[in-house]
Structures are given as structure tokens and as C-alpha cells.
Amino acid sequence: MSQYTPPIRDMQFVLHEMLNAESTFKAIPAFEEIDADTMNQIMEEGGKFCAEVLQPLNAVGDTEGCTLNKADHSLKTPTGFKEAYQQFVEAGWASLSCDPTYGGQGLPVTVNQAFYEMMNSANQAWTMYPGLTHGAYDCLHEHGSQEQKDLYLPKLTSGEWTGTMCLTEPHCGTDLGMLRSKAEPQADGSYKITGAKIFISSGEHDMAENIIHLVLARLPDAPVGTKGISLFLVPKFVPNADGSLGARNPIFCGAIEHKMGIHGNATCQMNLDGATGWLIGQPHRGLAAMFVMMNAARLGVGMQSLGLTEIAYQNAVVYAKDRIQSRSLTGPKATDKPADPIIVHPDVRKMLLTTRAYAEGGRALCMWTALELDKELSHPDEAVRKEASEMVALATPIVKAFITDNAWEATSHCMQVYGGHGYIAEWGMEQYVRDSRINMIYEGTNTIQSLDLLGRKVLGDGGAKLMKFGKMVRALCEAEANNPAMKEFIEPLADLGDKVSKLTMEIGGKAMQNPDEVGAAAVDYLRVVGHLFYGYFFAKAAKIALEKQSGGDKFYTAKLHTARFYFQKMLPETAMLIRKARAGSSSLMEMEADLF
Amino acid sequence: MSQYTPPIRDMQFVLHEMLNAESTFKAIPAFEEIDADTMNQIMEEGGKFCAEVLQPLNAVGDTEGCTLNKADHSLKTPTGFKEAYQQFVEAGWASLSCDPTYGGQGLPVTVNQAFYEMMNSANQAWTMYPGLTHGAYDCLHEHGSQEQKDLYLPKLTSGEWTGTMCLTEPHCGTDLGMLRSKAEPQADGSYKITGAKIFISSGEHDMAENIIHLVLARLPDAPVGTKGISLFLVPKFVPNADGSLGARNPIFCGAIEHKMGIHGNATCQMNLDGATGWLIGQPHRGLAAMFVMMNAARLGVGMQSLGLTEIAYQNAVVYAKDRIQSRSLTGPKATDKPADPIIVHPDVRKMLLTTRAYAEGGRALCMWTALELDKELSHPDEAVRKEASEMVALATPIVKAFITDNAWEATSHCMQVYGGHGYIAEWGMEQYVRDSRINMIYEGTNTIQSLDLLGRKVLGDGGAKLMKFGKMVRALCEAEANNPAMKEFIEPLADLGDKVSKLTMEIGGKAMQNPDEVGAAAVDYLRVVGHLFYGYFFAKAAKIALEKQSGGDKFYTAKLHTARFYFQKMLPETAMLIRKARAGSSSLMEMEADLF
Secondary structure, X not given: OOOOOOOHHHHHHHHHHXXXXXXXXXXXXXXXXXXXXXXXXXXHHHHHHHHHXXXXXXXXXXXXXXXXXXXXXXXXXXXXXXXXXXXXXXXXXXXXXXXXXHOOOOOOHHHHHHHHHHHHHHHHHHHHHHHHHHHHXXXXXXXXXXXXXXXXXXXXXXXXXXXXXXXXXXXXXOOHHHOOOEEEEOOOOOEEEEEEEEEEXXXXXXXXXXXXXXXXXXXXXXXXXXXXXXXXXXXXXXXXXXXXXXEEOOEEEEEEOOEOOOOOOOEEEEEEEEEEEEEEOOOOEHHHHHHHHHHHXXXXXXXXXXXXXXXXXXXXXXXXXXXXXXXXXXXOOOOOOOOOEHXXXXXXXXXXXXXXXXXXXXXXXXXXXXXXXXXXXXXXXXXXXXXXXXXXXXXXHHHHHHHHHHHHXXXXXXXXXXXXXXXXXXXXXXXXXXHHHHOOOXXXXXXXXHHHHHHHHHHHHOXXXXXXXXXXXXXXXXXXXXXXXXXXXXXXXXXXXXXXXXXXXXXXXXXXXXXXXXXXXXXXXXXXXXXXXXXXXXXXXXXXXXXXXXXXXXXXXXXXXXXXXHHHHHOOHHHHHHHHHHOOOHHHHOOOHHHO | OOOXXXXXXXXXXXHHHHOOHHHHHHOXXXXXXXXXXXXXXXXXXXXXXXXXXXXXXXXXXXXXXXXXXXXXXXXXXXXXXXXXXXXXXXXXXHHOOOOHHHOOOOOOHHHHHHHHHHHHHHHHHHHHHHHHHHHHHHHHHHHXXXXXXXXXXXXXXXXXXXXXXXXXXXXXXXXXXXXOOEEEEXXXXXXXXXXXXXXXXXXXXXXXXXXXXXXXXXXXXXXXXHHHEEEEEEEOEEEOOOOOEEEEOOEEEXXXXXXXXXXXXXXXXXXXXXXXXXXXXXXXXXXXXXXXXXXXXXXXXXXXXXXXXXXXXXXXXXXXXXXXOOOOXXXXXXXXXXXXXXXXXXXXXXXXXXXXXXXXXXXXXXXXXXXXXXXXXXXXXXXXXXXXXXXXXXXXXXXXXXXXXXXXXXXXXXXXXXXXXXXXXXXXXXXXXXXXXXXXXXXXXXHHHHHHHHHHHXXXXXXXXXXXXXXXXXXXXXXXXXXXXHHXXXXXXXXXXXXXXXXXXXHHHHHHHOOHHHHHHHHHHHHHHHHHHHHHHHHHHHHHHHHHHHHOOHHHHHHHHHHHHHHHHHXXXXXXXXXXXXXXXXXXXXXXXXXX
């Protein structure tokens, strides 16, 4: 069975030593009292909840899954899920970063994200219930009318009600322009919504008394395509003005999907049969409103895969130190035993260190992005807000795609460390592999993320956002140019920075002749930029570790080792990626479809 | 639901056009009548059995799994498995490449392997029952006494009885030197064997009347380690001299494993409680005898992943042509529809073409290795046999590790093509991903394969075997040096050949100072050599396609496109691999185990 220790020290390293979150918060009036101690306390307490309450339910959720009672449309979540959710709500965890106006604690997004890393390590399937709720909260907070906010936000803030996003239909997921669900205006200002939605995470369950669905549908006069989609609020039970529950709304779960992983989360087919809903925001502007939720969700998905990477690493390390099998190639190490622990073997270490580096790099990227998001949302200076919003826009597809692709590789490595035992359910590792796989797909497939990055975020503004990030990289390189101890990190980082610039210009030039060049290069390109981010963070980590390791704290020695491993053994992936990206589109596009 | 069309034309291309199997067989007296027509007929008939009988049972096997009745130790396989096996035995498919002395059809291994590709595409979990039987047949055929052969081989040849290999114990898999099962000699020349085995594929089932277990155990006077392991034949029912079934032997399935995939195959914990067995071959020489079975099994595992790659490709192509979603980046293509089929998108094509290239490269490698194996086993000229045995030894770890790693990537790509639907069990794709994962682990993990290749097969003989293969590569490069149409293939192939030589020498040199350098480089090294093989085969395929495409058969156009894609978009992986392999062991080994 899996075990989990919240990586508090590693999170502190990123938040306090690498990013100095406290100083960012000091410049934001709403957060000026959030110091390192406050953050530490929340992480400690939150970590306990994750390790003690959520983690023991993870295997249960996988084994039991959810059960739909078709007779009364009720859905039973796995044993213990409901009780854990009650504890979650009662302890106030749902409201960490919510607006105090509606009962929230007003903490930074960054603090909430740190908590979500631990929740996802402990139990991704469970965490999706509050995770989607928080997304619905964000969307309604930004686009809801005052009346809607007053009625719904307090309940979403406390977690008494949960939320969903109902986008996908059987014939359309990526291409929402084709969606068919219909909303008919009623005399009282509400709408009757009819349609079929699929893949609705947390669409039905028994964990909370009400579920607030955010549903995309078309008004009768809607233009075709994405410009004719509106967003509606469709509660499972229509609340009365005092927040008490009224009539059951005809939005029912018709079936649950049998899927590869995240069995503990109910993935529902939702049928709307004239369900009552209310327009959120402007008619035909639903997709834009939903994008608030989707961008938050994309960061959330990266956080899911970060969580899985961390717990897979922790368990694989325990196994690798415990399992004895064969002798070291350089001669016996555990001479008192019939074989050496498998952590003596170079390739076992390679798999572990790869996972460790993905966890550390992913954590730095997620926390950095969260801090930028806090600045975007709450900083008093408009120029700071604007620049931060650009950084969040640039980083979001990388957080989503790079971290989730890496987690698929990392969890698979950790499974391999277990040998045959990794393939057996009882050890828990294969669940992490299966759970992680969905993260590459939902909230926009990783291909879509790569097109968003290269096509929209980079080429869309002539590389302006990327250059701003590049400036940070250059600043670090210049500051450390004369530090011989940093040479092994700074040289390859600077080199990669130059290569990214050249590659971007080359693809940009080719794309003007042939738009397929963007699609042909985008996935490789995203990984190259992902490595530029990670290289930057690992260089920063190395700098801190070099300064502090003389104090004798081996924590810093380990950080330095991981950074070295990253630069020597992982950054070389960029040599392949750049070649692939530069190889263009012809070998992809010339073959007639019939010949496949 | 999945569909499957046996890729007969592609198999013919490899066997007849690329490898000219007929001419190899003409030089082997036992096979001189095996012409292309004979091979085609067997592939056609075999393909029908796979597509019509086995493939429809694949999802059933995954959903139902196996059920153990602990009361009477019986095990029920999924619905239809037993009946399909009866058809298999009755049609004579079990005996294709078996020795006519014992009732076999005496066909080449190559023909049997072609059939196994299709069986594995159709149903890997089912195919493991006859697959392991064939391994037990091989082992007994080579190492059994005449009496053992007379009693057991006819039944294993016909498939009336099945076989297993019982190696792994809870505390040892890779390191069999630690195994503890004991064999006590009895007065009648038999042994009483006691021990606990785990992960025994097809260890118990209801598909055949008897199961012949090949069991590794220690004699009382055994030296410690791998030099004290003996091999025993332990039948489920002890047969009488006439082949009729006698007493039930106390070798019982105590539990079945719940695992990530291959649910249709019974993975058993086997308890031997004084089970009667007979020594196979010499005392303490069991591991060497078992290696006959293990080498065959390693080729078989590569074939499993080849099969999964092919069927994943076929289904993803159907989906990509059928599913409409978004418009081509270069403007609408299916103007009569609200969106274009997703095969217009470059990255969808990249995922499909990657899978296609892995299937085509894997098929060429498997068939080439099988032909070398036929030469090794049956060629009249000893020098030819010796050279062929060296090629088989070199290729075996590559077949096992390269093809299975590639299949994991490929099946995951095909799943990604399906978007969210790929994650749902009903579509069948996620089963291929789960099933394929075990192939990287069993019969020696892929790390073990890489150590076998680099440490034993390459550095072990000073690179002699590798140089023999390198000579073939060079011969092709020299023959095509003045062919401008082949330049795009020959130049990168020749370049890679040079790089492999240099890399091998560099690692060899470093390994003399520090054996961990082998372990640090081996996994990357194996993939580099795998690409050298694939590059060689794709260059050969391109040459044939260039010569024949003018005839107007678009089959050759497609082969040319795939070869181009391979060289432009996949071979660049070697740039990364060589850098990683050269980066050495220090970043892996310097971190103290406690710091992980």
C-alpha cells in the first residue's frame, strides 16, 4: 500500500527560498500579513488532512468506484468519500482562497495551490470534487450577476454545494463550436435547457446537498460556431431565495463512464430535459466566461500531475531502498545481505532522479505561476497586473501539458522500479499511472495546449511574452556569468535560451508560408520551452543550494545533485526536440489520408 | 469496440520483398518447400482465426478476468477462452513450428512468429496460454531426456496440455540466485518440490486437461546463488506411461493477482507442497536450461508489443478519419461537414505515423530475427548457424526492450488520438495501453535487457557481434552511395552507424574504469542501437518502394512516406540518447541513498 509524507520542506524551499512569496505578498495590501509562518502553518495542517484523511481513501476509491442507481438517479461515491468531504468543509479547507465577502478566508491562490498539490498526491479522484467546485466559484465570481453571487457564492465558498463544468457533448469536445444543447428563454427570465453532456466530472454524487452545474448551450437566435454559445447556471436543486433547497431540476446523470483511472470520481453523462437555468454574463459570450474556469482548471490539472509525481516518487524511493536484488556493478554494498538494495543500480537511480526532478521542476513552475496569478488578480499596480497576466497566459499551457506528460513518464518509471510488483494493484503504483493518464487529455488535450502556446501565446504577439520571460533567464545568466560554481548550470541554460529564440523565429517564418508548420512543431516546441522554465528554476535552486550547503544541511546537497542530474541527463532532450520541431510538416502532411 | 484486419500485405512486404524469406528457406533442407505461397496461405488462414475467434474475446477477457475457486483450486478463464482454445488445438495451430517427430508440422519459426503477431494483436492475454506452452515445448525439446520428450512433447505439440515457467518468488525476480524453493530427491528418481512461486502466467486455468510446470528449485546440496538452481518438470496431473492422467500433484494456485492489464490471463501464486517433479537436464544447471525458454519468451514479448502497436494503429486511424472536430489550420477540407476529420491535424498525423513506423520497424526486426533463428536452429552449414546465433543474441534484448517501450508510447499516442473517448473502456484503446505495460517488465525488465545488450552482447565480445551487424549497414550504405533518390535515407543511416561505433568505444573505455558507466548508459544505448536496426530496415524498405512505386501501387508510396517520416521525425531521438549516454554515471551515483 502507498504511503505519503507531505513534502513541506520542499514546498518551503520553493515558496520562501526560491520565490520569496512573502515579499510578493507584502506588496499586495490584501495579503500583506501573509508571512512565511502563516504559509507554513497552513501547509502543515493541510498536509495532515491529506495524509491522514484523503490518502487512505485513494485505493478504496479506485477499487470501489462510483455506483449509479438508475431508478432514482442517485450516485454513491466510494466508502469514506462523503465523510472526508464533510471534514473538509467543516475544517474550512474549501474556502482558503475565496473572497471574504462571501465567507472566504481571502488567502492567496498560491497558498491554496500548495494545499492542492498535497490533496492531489493523496487522492486525485477525490480532489476533483472540490477542485471543480472552486472553478465554478471562480467563474461565477467573475461573471455572475450580484444576485447570482449572493445566492450561490457563499455555498460554493463553504463547500456545502459543489460545482461542475458541463461543456463536452458526444460529438464535440475540443471543437465546442459544434455544440447542440439548447436554451429556451422563459417569461420569468430563466431558461429551459435541453441537451446531452458527457464526461462531466463530479456530475452527480452524494457528497454535498446540491450541485451547481455551469452549462454551455445555445440560445434560439445564436450564431453558428463558438460565437453562439452561452453559459448557464443550472442547479441540481433550484434554491429558494434564502438558500434552502427547492425543486429537483431535471438535470440527471444517465450513466457513468467506465474508465482507465480516477475511478473514485464520477464521470457522468448528464441529460438536461428542460432543466431550469439562468444566463451567466452576456448572451453568446459563454465560451469567454467559461475560459475563466478553464484556465484555472488547466493550472489545476498540472497540479494534479505534480501531486501524482511526488507520491509516486516517495513510494518508489521507499521500495528501492527496501527491495534487495542483485549486486551493485561495482561490487557488493550491503555485504550483510544476500543482495544489495536496488537503489545501488544506476538505472533505478535514473528513474528515481527523473521523477524527482520532474516533481521539483513542476513544483517551482506551479508555485511561480500561482504567484504571478496572485499578482494578476490582486496587485494594486496595473502595470504589474498586466505583466503578471502575460506570464500566467504564457505558463498555463506549459503547466498543463508539460507537467502532465512528465507525470505519465514519471509514474511509469516509478512503476518500473517495482518490477512485476508495480503491475499489481495491491502496491498502488499502477493506479498512479492510470490516474495520471487523463490529465494529458481533459481541459484541452496536450496537443491543444501546444497550439495555444505556440500559435496564440508566442506567435500571436510576435514573441513579446516569451521575450519577457527570456529577459528573466538572461538576467540570471548575466548575474552568474562570473561565478565558476554556477558555470555548469548557466552555460547550458543560456545556450538553450538562445536556441529557443532562434527556433521561435524559424517556426514563425515558416508558419507565415504554411500554417501547418505550427501544428507540426507545437508539441515539441512546448517541451523545449518547458525545459527552459525548468532549467531556469533548477539554476536558481542550484544557486541557493551552493550558497547554503556549507551550513551542513544535506537538504541543499540533495537539491544540488538533482539540479546536476537535470542538466546532465534531462536537458539533452532539447537536442531531440529542436531537431524534430525544425523537421517541419512535409513528412506529416504529404501522405494522403487514404494511405494511412 | 476495436476492430482488426490482419496486416497480410505488410507482412508479405517484410517476408517476401524485404527479407526474401523463401531464399533463406531454400538453403535449409527441412524448409526447402516453404515458398511464398505456403507462407501466404498460413497467414491468411491464421489471420482469419485471429480476427474472427480471438479478437472478439479481447474485451471480454479484460472485463471478466479470471476467477479462482479457492475451495477446489480451480480457475475459470473468461467466457469463450476455453472454446477458442479448443478450436486452436483442433485446427492444429499449436503445432505449426513443432518437431514432426512429436506430431508437429515442422514449419519455420518465422511462420509461427508471423501468426503470433496476429494472435497478439487480437488478444494478448489469451495468446499467453499457448505462448508459454510453446516455450515449455522448446525447453523440454532441447533439455529433456528422451523419456520425458516421448511422454510430454506430443501433448505440448498438439496443445492438449499447456505449459508454464515457474521462476519468480516473492523475494526474487531479477535475481534468481536468491530463490528458495527446494527439491528433495526420492528413491524412485523423482523429487518432492516445496516452495512458493508468484507471477506465474497461465499457472492455472480450465482451457486444457493438464498443465506442465517448469519449476526452478534447489537441490539439498546446491551451491548458493545462480549456480545452485535446478530445473524440474512438475505436471499438474502426473501422467501415466500411456499419457492418460494420473494423480493430482500438489501444485496449487493460492491466489490470482489483480493487475493493471492482461486480465484474461491468469497470473497465479503457485504453492508447491511436496509436488512430484523430475529433473530436466543436469543438476544445478537449471538456469542455463531455462534460458532457452527465456530467450524464446523475450522474442515472444517483443511480438506481443508489435501486435498491440498494430491493432492500436488500425483503430486510431479509423477514428481519426471518422471523427470530425475543428478545421484544418490551412482552411476547411471537408467543406460539406461542420468540421474536418481530425486526420487533417499535423499532430494527430504525427501520433499515427509514429505508431505506424513503430509497427513497420518492429515487424521488420521481429521477422529478421526469426529468420536468423531459423538459420541458427536448422541451417546445414555450421558457420551460418554460428553467425545467425550471434545475430539472434544481439537482437533479442532489442526486440524485447525497444519494441515494448515503443508500444507503450504508441498505444498511448493512439489513445490520445481518441481524446476523452480514449480513456473510456468501451472504446478498447485504454486496454491496449494497460496490456502493453507488462511487456516492459516481465521476462527480464527492460533495464535488464539493456544491461544484457551493452554489457554482455556488445562489450562482452569486444563489439564483434555489433560489428557484424554494422557491416550489413555499411554494405547497404555503400551500395546506395551513388543513388541520389536514396540520399535522404543513406546519409543519416551511415552517420548513425559511425556514431554507434564511437559511442560503443567511448562507453567501453569508461566501463573499464567504472562498471557503473555501463548501467548508466545502457538504456539509452539500447535505444540508439534499436534505431540503427530500424534505420537499416526503413532504408531497405525505401529502396524497394522507390523501385516499385512507379508501377502505380500506392502501397509503396505509403511505405516511402513512412520511411521519410521515420528519418525526419523519429531518428532525431538519437541526438538526445547519445548525449544522455555520454553524460556518464556521476550525476546518478554521487547522491547518497539517504538523500533520495
